[in-house]
Amino acid sequence: MTDEELCAMAVKAMDNAYVPYSGYKVGAALLTRSGKIFTGCNIENAAYSPSVCAERTALFKAVSEGERDFVKIAVAGGKNGKIASEFPPCGVCRQVIAEFCSPEFEILVVKAENEYGVYTLKQLLPNAFTPENIE
Numbered sequence: 174m175t176d177e178e179l180c181a182m183a184v185k186a187m188d189n190a191y192v193p194y195s196g197y198k199v200g201a202a203l204l205t206r207s208g209k210i211f212t213g214c215n216i217e218n219a220a221y222s223p224s225v226c227a228e229r230t231a232l233f234k235a236v237s238e239g240e241r242d243f244v245k246i247a248v249a250g251g252k253n254g255k256i257a258s259e260f261p262p263c264g265v266c267r268q269v270i271a272e273f274c275s276p277e278f279e280i281l282v283v284k285a286e287n288e289y290g291v292y293t294l295k296q297l298l299p300n301a302f303t304p305e306n307i308e
């Protein structure tokens with residue numbers, strides 16, 4: 174699985190986004206150490222706060238299937254499904270990633286067709302609060 178293929182899966186996952194309120198379709202593709210891919214999309218809700226981001230959908234799908242060892246995630250998003258620029262993970266998703274992934278975990282953020290930025294978790298969430306901070 175190349176980074177480009179993972180990004181393409183994130184772009185494809187945008188198709189299933191349920192976004193009647195914002196119109197922003199977001200997709201994520203999470204690669205596990207065992208070589209599986211879990212995709213996710215954002216799913217909004219009329220009450221707004223129950224909405225969930227694409228990244229967390231992918232992570233929670235994976236964890237609920239017994240996977241906790243992750244290599245990298247790709248994320249893509251844009252208004253009405255058109256990618257105009259990077260759509261980086263929100264703070265809550267960064268925190269959920271930090272629960273399971275090392276500071277070196279890679280986050281690929283799609284910015285255009287065949288173009289993406291590569292960030293580490295520690296770049297996007299420096300000095301993270303992690304399970305190591307509590308007993």
Ligand code: THU
Pocket residue numbers: 192195197199214215216217224225226227228261262263266
């Ligand atoms: N969204 C994501 O799916 N991932 C992020 O990390 C940022 C935001 C979603 C939430 C909402 O459905 C839409 O994008 C607009 O904020």
